[in-house]
Amino acid sequence: MKNCIKKVLTAAGVAGAVFGGLWIGTKLTSETQVRSIKPFFRRRSPYILAHRGGMGIRPEHTKLSFDKASDFNVDGFEIDIRMTKDEEIVVFHDAYVDRTSNGAGRVSNMTLDELKKLDFGYHFRDVEGNHPYRGDKDAKIVTLRELIESYPDKLINIDIKDKPETYEGSLIPSALYRLITELGAEDRVLVTSFFDDQISRFKLYSGDTIALGAGENQVKNAVLSYSTGFKHMYKPNADTFQLPLKPGTPTLYSQGFINFLQSLNIAAGYWVVNEMDQMDELIQKGAHTIVTDYPDISYYLMNERY
Incomplete structure (x- = not known):
């Protein structure tokens, strides 16, 4: 039993060393690519x-x-x-x-x-x-x-x-x-x-x-890069991510992920946001675009709080 545990620990250590080496190697050799900002995104945000x-x-x-x-x-x-x-x-x-x-x-x-x-x-x-x-x-x-x-x-x-x-x-x-x-x-x-x-x-x-904008596969690749610690390897091909708000996807609207997109000049957009408090929370986190079914609600938010 002790030998078995020792082998598992050894394998885990080797895997960790390989992962760490890979991370360091890619970090040293990868150059972060930042998107140039298109005219579409040069107006004052947030966009409704x-x-x-x-x-x-x-x-x-x-x-x-x-x-x-x-x-x-x-x-x-x-x-x-x-x-x-x-x-x-x-x-x-x-x-x-x-x-x-x-x-x-x-x-x-x-x-x-x-x-x-x-x-x-x-x-x-x-x-x-x-x-x-x-x-x-x-x-x-x-x-x-x-x-x-x-x-x-x-x-x-x-x-x-x-x-x-x-x-x-x-x-x-x-x-x-x-x-x-x-x-x-x-x-x-x-x-x-x-x-x-x-x-x-x-x-x-x-x-x-x-x-x-980004298609589904590109968004998945970005989330994977971010979640595994290899965000320095992500090469963006889009100017914005338009992301859904749905259960089971907290990473998509986390402060860290929004910051990650901002560092690449990728505008973080969210759909469909129909509650005032939720709109406000996302804007406070740095969301660039709010897509809503109810422009009357967004109107009152922007006039009352912004």
Whole structure:
């Protein structure tokens, strides 16, 4: 038994020595890479972005929501995009229109004209359970072009939703880049996606000219580097991390992790934050961006405490 314990302790010591040697070696040979700050991030922080235009108080991704969020002085909007059958880029989250409209079917199987005929205020309920926006003329789908042109003073956080392996997913990175440059919106858009491949494809066109978010794999790599003590080896390829607040992920919104991102000039953003105290806590820790369903709540926070 004593021999067994001795062997275990010896093995642990060897492992510790190897780990320590590896850490020292990488620390001496690795050079920390700090991101240059893109124009998108040069305004005063914290940024308050209305999630899908502020889906808690108006029908998501409609003119109704974007107008109302603007009344609450948000810095911009966090939106999702998809491509239609006739290759128009629309501001929309789901693959299907069923949840939010009076229609049915995939966005990619419908033309823009077909989508424009649908009522996207149909299913929205207010706090009393009513449907106040059914049939409203502004409860319509919005194209990305319309959004960028209609709100020239707002920042726009764009999340590519079409999967890389789909036809529309293969087209949207290049189409998105062309639209952004055509409208001269390079400095006020941020492009991101849960799919790392979509961010990489977009970057083939944009290079280092447009702010980029991190996909899931990049975030996982950063968390692993930070948690294992090898954060000096992490090489960032994004200008911001947009992180969820959910049980079991305390590292993502810890003071240490936010400091780590700040040291690399990576803006720490959090979604979806709908409670005033939680918003305040994150801002106090140094969070750069708060994405919320309720821009009215963020408005009162920023006016009362900041």
